[in-house]
Amino acid sequence: MESIGVLLVGRVMPYLEQELDKRFKLFRVWDYPNPAQLPSQHVAAIRAVVGSSSAGADAALIEALPKLEIVSSFSVGVDKIDQEKCREKGIRVTNTPDVLTDEVADLTIGLILALLRRICECDRYVRSGQWKHGNYKLTTKFSGKTVGIIGLGRIGQAIAKRAEGFQCPISYYSRTEKQDSKYKYYPSVVELASNCDILVVACALTEETHHIINREVINALGPKGYLINIGRGKHVDEPELVSALVEGRLGGAGLDVFENEPAVPEELFGLENVVLLPHVGSATVETRTAMADLVLGNLEAHFLGKPLLTPLV
């Protein structure tokens, strides 16, 4: 398969990059001065694109690669892939579901605890020597707080299961009510936000869920409410979020994703009621390796004419 061209459009772990390089003819988008104009010999060879949460395949790229057969994303979210276009052209699309569900759910709980109990601030307090001059202030208890989840898919359910261990009542919003769910359903995000302490964004990014967290939702969550985003940055109207935090209209936010990664709004760096992470939801050696194996497995299956492991299209 060494003659099969694979275009890597986003940064991935070294193991995956090395394996792709070993097994295929690997092209890296950042090696080109103008990624929009790839040399024609390379274009002719490229039959696969490997994307990530930060880069995928939009209509323009798909059009520019006439030999493209498959887009395999090193992520579960595929909001950066034009699935409709792929469907139209018979291009397969795969992602990495299930292998990262636990990882993202673990991080979500960690993010909630870090925010409510000010773990990062306390760590800074000790490292800067301030503890010698007095105790850190009172923080907010997590156990027993109501957790509202937007999107009760694999990740949403895994978060709920963990939060239940802390005696947290769980409520949720999703496109349709889940008949077999024991959790309380709210038909709108605003109602969910009005009735929970901690609001977690755990749904896929689509046209409908773009800026699902807007000013109205943020105000409903309120000065004692907390927002946790482990979905995509574009789920949140970021300037609205920033002004709410700066003005004290929202209690705090734990953010693993941002609208324009790697850019983070400057104002957030000065706040002690936010926890900021560089998109590490699935970032462990174990899980990224499993995700990488899924990408490689899907590509191999495709080029050997076998059924894909985790196809979306």
Next chain:
Amino acid sequence: MAEEAYNSSSEMKGLPKVLVLGPPLSFSSLQPLYSHKFHFLKPHLSDLSLQHFLQIHHPPSIAAILCSPNYSVTAEVLRLLPSLRLLVTTSIGTDHIDLRECRRRGIQVTSAGAIFSEDVADMAVALLIDGMRKISAADRWLRTQNRHNTPWHLFPLGSKLSGKQVGIVGLGRIGMEVAKRLEPFGCIISYNSKHKKTTVSYPFYPTVVELATNCGVLVLCCELNEQTKHIINREVMLALGKGGFIVNIGRGGLIDEKELVKCLMEGEIGGAGLDVFENEPRVPQELFEMNNVVLSPHAAAITEESFMNMCEVAGGNLEAFFSNKPLISPVTLPE
């Protein structure tokens, strides 16, 4: 003159006297709630030594002490109060109290009981996830290095928590709350305790070394006493191994701190999440340079919710005692 001061203050109030030692953090919230029920004696507001302060306040009339967890209630202190019958500490831990002397003297002791268990268990899980997933390290990195636009894929990967073997040292109230929280993460729980618990199905290991050998994470939830001092020593840490993680929400003295620092520096263990230290608020400087430790200023029980409960339990125990009702959270004293 001292007699007059005693007579006017005590008889005017006619309230039972409570000697406040420390004072506890929660005293400023507790005092207004209970000043109509108790006469609080406050040596911390005086320049006098405790002995001299007490001379003004007629020690034989003092039946109760309210103390903080960092005030050492030794036999000498207890000797100053011949009529002492109750000692109320605002902490769960009682290692600052000479419990044997209390037993010998027939002094009852109450602690914070179960009110902090949830907050402390929450902190244990918080430190564990933070350490494994590098949350504080990432937040710190983003607020400093990222401002120079370091690409995010260069931030080091963390370690998976789900499915890890977690060993709990001390399966009391707090240990059980920690276990309960980690089970839905797919963690496999085992424990070491003074005695095997017949009501619990988690695997029991008779020594901490055996527990450490079979686990990737240790969570210290036991009390500090003669048997548990430095229970985490080099042997245990080597048994835990290079990827191993230790969480301490008990007392700093449970770990041989010098050895811990050495093991971390040598890479003999993977990392640590510490809320307590041997000589608080002093923390070994070497830890400040490390990205595989997360440090907390003994804050496991310090939430708004716990604070309110702390006042209620301490005040409630004093009320119960002085009205001859059963104490809310009595501590069993050692032989």
